[in-house]
Amino acid sequence: MTGSDLCRNAERPAVETCVDRAGVPPLAATPTRGRRERPRSGSTLACRRRDLRRVHLALLVAFIAALAPGGCRPAQRGGSASEAGVGERKAEDGGDESRVVATAPAAQHAWRIVESAGGDVWRTLARHDAAGGRELLVLPRRPQRIVSQTVASDEVLLELLPAERIAGLSTYSASAGTSIDLAKASRVGRFVGGSAEEILALKPDLVITAVYSAPELTRRLRAVGVPVLQLRAFDGWGDIEDNIGAIAAAVGAETAAEELLRSANGRLEAVRSRRARAPAVRALAYTYGNAQAAGSTFDEVLRICGARNVAAEAGLEGWAAIDLERLIVWDPEIVFLSSETGREEAERERFLSQPAVRRTRLGEPGRVVVISGALFGTVSHRYVDLVERVAAALDRLSATHGADDAERSDPAPGKTETASESTP
Amino acid sequence: MSPSTPATSPRARRLLLVTALCIATTVAAALASLLLGAAEIPPATVASILFGGAAEAEIETAGGSLEPEMARSIVLQLRLPRCLVGLLVGAALAVAGVLLQGLFRNALAAPGVVGTSAGGALGAVLALSFGLGLRSSYLVPLGAIAGAFASLVVVARIARHRGRTSITDLLLAGVALNAFLSALNSFVIARAWIDHEVARRINFWLMGGIADRDWSHVAIALPGCAAGIALAIAHARDLDLMLQGEDLARSLGVDGERLKNVLLLATALLVGSAVAVSGVVGFVGLVVPHVVRLAIGPSHRALVLLSAVAGAAFVLLSDLIARTAVSPGELQLGIVTAFVGAPFFVFLLIRERGRVETL
CATH class of the missing domain: 3.40.50.1980 (Nitrogenase molybdenum iron protein domain)
Structure with a gap:
């Protein structure tokens, strides 16, 4: 053989185009002071102008395409x-x-x-x-x-x-x-x-x-x-x-895998049924200025835990950049952050160092949960550990702040909410 | 006043018109930056908060009511610092572009040309990769400023030979250092991928942006920007003379070596301060001075001042696009400046081909 x-x-590389960083301006040409442009024929100049116009047009089209809904989304499951x-x-x-x-x-x-x-x-x-x-x-x-x-x-x-x-x-x-x-x-x-x-x-x-x-x-x-x-x-x-x-x-290793999956699915089902009896908490996963919205792994984690993902409800998909003002207006009951392992507390303090954030209910204990990046981003069977970790945080939240949160109004998904109601 | 006096000459009228336009655009962009936001605070309330007053009752917004203290926090702790950082970054990058384009006598020179942007980025990336960002909000910006200065010192040392600094050597050393620093940056980022969280932090920082900036960022950027712009204004006349050639400038009393050092120092202050608080934001230093020069001519005093104002407007307007184009989400500022700046620059190249190659 x-x-x-x-x-x-056989394969060819997957093509996933997503503009994700700023273009850097071209470096300077050599000094040209006193240099005269070489004469060009009219047709060459016109040709170059046409080329440049095409470049201009292509850049504009690319910009519009990037702004269009779905122009920069992560691949969806099944048919990605x-x-x-x-x-x-x-x-x-x-x-x-x-x-x-x-x-x-x-x-x-x-x-x-x-x-x-x-x-x-x-x-x-x-x-x-x-x-x-x-x-x-x-x-x-x-x-x-x-x-x-x-x-x-x-x-x-x-x-x-x-x-x-x-x-x-x-x-x-x-x-x-x-x-x-x-x-x-x-x-x-x-x-x-x-x-x-x-x-x-x-x-x-x-x-x-x-x-x-x-x-x-x-x-x-x-x-x-x-x-x-x-x-x-x-x-x-x-x-x-x-x-x-x-x-x-x-x-x-099918037998071991079946056992692993049976155990994992059992644990997930336990979380699902336990959290189904609890009130739906309005939650947000927020990583370095980005909300994990509909279609993200964490969105599914929140759904398994019976929580409502405020970013998904606002119509955002995948990882979406939002500013703190938006976060404050959404007024989530709990925020999940990720951080380097061992620096979870420092990340929590950094997040709460912003006075406007501290003024919201997120300033109360138990409402900002920092998960180590290794667990936050896991896509192995350890995903179940992540689900249980999130569910435990939601359980604690329900136990400590459930009554307060129930008293506060629960605005319609995606609508601008009253920040005053969130202020402790 | 007769039509022939300078104040009423076509050139002066044009300068006045452009100045008024730049100031009006910047003021409008700053107002929009302060008035627009997710919380939908009424303009009168924003004005009241900005001028020291505070509403006592709850503020009615389109989405509900807002506690006065919360509205105050949003305006004073989120929107105002973001607006000020945008103004400072735009002004700093644009003035840095003016200085480099004047120094190199090349309209295509940009803040990245002497390695200060790459040096600043490397300083910040190193700080992030060592986890300093979590220890203090000042350490990453300070890393960026240190990186910008270090790169400047290296370039100046390489380009200096027998007590003189050749502009060509400076340019070539800058290009070489840029490449080297970019490689170092890539190396550090590649190493950082061993921890996804660190790599994510670095990547989001490198995309450039002024979202969620606070007063500490204003405090970091302000001194360097002010000093850099002051140095640029103070040496604008010397820069005009240098454009006529170093020998002529020397005969008119300009110390060319000292001027180059001062301008490089000013550039490092400006770029370092901007990169420190906004990451890598492209095209501002390239496009803005160029547009302003086309409008008012090459005189550096007016060019520096108006580029600072126009640069501030450009960054704030780009930030407004970034905030509103995909609302409720946001785009990264660096993406918008590149998308807006690149086509605009190509358009200018086509239209003003002859003029851009010679200042």
């Missing part, structure tokens, strides 16, 4: 931009669904096992993409030297497998700033960055990457015959379940 037979995945960008190679086995012997949970785009233990192949996984193509992952044997390149897959592997089967984790798992499982990760002890050479040196028989990993890394690994499982969506618990299922199917 050749390298290309081993892994018939990332999926649309997947280059597809049609399956050569005809894609007979009757041969499916096990499936990863739920979504149509999830990886599924389509063939098990036949000939010189241990297992073949496939996923459908939005364009109707299929992507295959052929594993000649049960992987014993797995290299993970995302912090989410690091955490899942550490939960499902003994350290001996993990040849390397992403460098993020070596840092308290991004990893929740530092102690477990240290048992593996090998952390690799995004270099194909570093990864190949570990002689992996499976590499797990994400859609946001460097496309050339995935291409190079596949080109030399290393099977690569690329995780494609991270937009909520459904995607996380799919990813855990895919990893489990690829490493042969």
